[in-house]
Amino acid sequence: MEKIGVGYAYVSDIEKKYVNEALDAIRLSQGKMVHKFEKDFAALHDQKYGIACNSGTSALHVGVEVMKEIHGWTEKSEVLVPAITFIATSNAVMHAGLTPVFVDVDPVTYNMDPAKIEEKITANTIGMIPVHTFGQPCDMDPIMEIAEKHGLWVMEDCAEAHFATYKGRKVGSFGEIGAFSTYVAHTITTGVGGVIITNDQKMAEISRSLIAHGRACTCEVCLASDPRKVCPLRMKxxxxxxxxxxxxxxxxxIGELEGAIGLGQLENRDIIMGNRKKNAAYLTDRLQDTKDVLQLPEAPDYVDHSYMMYPIVVKKEASFTREDITHFLESKNIETRPMLPLLNQPIYQEIFGDIEKDYPVAEWIDHYGFYVGCHHGLTQKELDVIVGAIHEFLKK
Ligand SMILES: Cc1ncc(COP(=O)(O)O)c(C=O)c1O
Structure with a gap:
């Protein structure tokens, strides 16, 4: 049997049609496809402006640079980030010359724990980047309250949470900027890529300028569409x-081919998102009897989880290790990945020292957490193979 992977890209006739249209138009740098993709992507997250770029990491980096330009900063400035996330979140802060300060996460949602934020705020804190990890929205009400109380900017890392909602509101619409990845394992993909979204025209213009060498002109005629048109502002x-x-x-x-794929993906979003949620619900239903030893994803009823992956944490009372179960699943051709360990990464140990022990929940997840796929390409048979393999392991 083929490997049951954690990620999948669904490429339908729609994506192919748009890619061919882009090729026929002989415009490969950004043009109509990219601009429609970014506008539609932003609108679907209830924001006015979308700026497509070449990765989620670039989106985060640009976002931090925008915040610096708008809100100011010093060489001592600190930005709060969760202690569990993909390394790109905190790297982006450092790429922008600022210092990430880690906040431990909630043991159920795995997101930045609002109760632990204030103890990390110092006179140097200027902003925070809550991450909607694995597709589960953060608890945005207390996060936004704390941000307001302390005058901090908020940028949301929505790389893993396309279209997820918190109390009926789309992620990426709470902070001043939302940063998304459209890398291939992420739900809506352009192959590689990212999108910055915002409601603020000035932030959108700075983002456009930053992704294109810092140029002064950010108007659509120049950046987009029709090479035959000459921008009226250009020569002024x-x-x-x-x-x-x-x-x-x-x-x-990014270029038109990525924009074309992204547009097709947006048209297919109901299939993509619907199947993921259905698959995650199936896994949760069939694995209920493992809950003594495995912690399954749990979401409060006021969030709509978008399930970029299916996270599982081995409970401390279990008599086996994460390695025991993941090695068993891998031996059955089921791909697993560690659940975004961050503070124990060799490079972070080198930079920050031995700080993992100060973050007990993150430490537990670093050593006991893993994920399997619940993506839209999984067949019923594959879902049953995952469930069957976990049961077989636990019976041993
Ligand atoms: C939470 C999070 N932020 C940022 C990124 C970076 O995205 P990219 O790989 O497109 O640079 C990822 C990628 O996996 C991610 O999961």
């Missing part, structure tokens, strides 16, 4: 505004 400045650089920027753009 002494130096052609499109080639005038006003900030230290990056080369973080």
């Amino acid at each position: 400045t002494q130096m052609d505004k499109r080639f005038m650089m006003v900030r230290m920027g990056y080369s973080y753009r």
